[in-house]
Amino acid sequence: MFGMIGGFLSRWLGGGVGMVLIAAVVVIGGWLWHSATVARLEAKLAEQENITATTEANRDLWMAAAEARQQALDNIHQDMAAARAANAKLKARLAQKDDAYQELQRRIALAPAADDGPVAPVLRQVLEGLP
Numbered sequence: 001m002f003g004m005i006g007g008f009l010s011r012w013l014g015g016g017v018g019m020v021l022i023a024a025v026v027v028i029g030g031w032l033w034h035s036a037t038v039a040r041l042e043a044k045l046a047e048q049e050n051i052t053a054t055t056e057a058n059r060d061l062w063m064a065a066a067e068a069r070q071q072a073l074d075n076i077h078q079d080m081a082a083a084r085a086a087n088a089k090l091k092a093r094l095a096q097k098d099d100a101y102q103e104l105q106r107r108i109a110l111a112p113a114a115d116d117g118p119v120a121p122v123l124r125q126v127l128e129g130l131p
Helices: 002-013 016-110 121-129
Strands: none
Touching: none
16 A cells, blocks of 8 residues: 555656655654654643642641641640649649648637637638638
C-alpha cells in the first residue's frame, strides 16, 4: 500500500527530488509538532511547580500554626494541672481550718456558765455572726 503511494508520488513529483522535499516537509512538520508539544508540556510543568511551591508554603504556614496551637494547648494543660494541685492544697487547708473551727465551737458550747461573762456588744455580734 505504502509502496503504491510512494510510487505514485515519485512519478507525480518527478523522481527523487520530490521525495526529498516530501521527506523534508514530513521531518519539519514532525519537528514543529514535537516542539509545540514540548513547549505545552513545559508550560504545564512550570504551572504545576508553582502550584506545588504554593501548596508547600501554605503547608508550612499551617504546620507552624498547628505547632503553636499545640504548644498553647500544652501550656493550658500544665496550668490546669497546677490549678488542680493548688485547689487540692487549698481544700486540705480549709479542711484543717474547719476542724480547728469546729473544735472552737465545741469548746464554747461545752464551757461552763461560770466562764461566761460580759462581752462588748460589737464582739458579741461578730462572734454570733460566725458560721
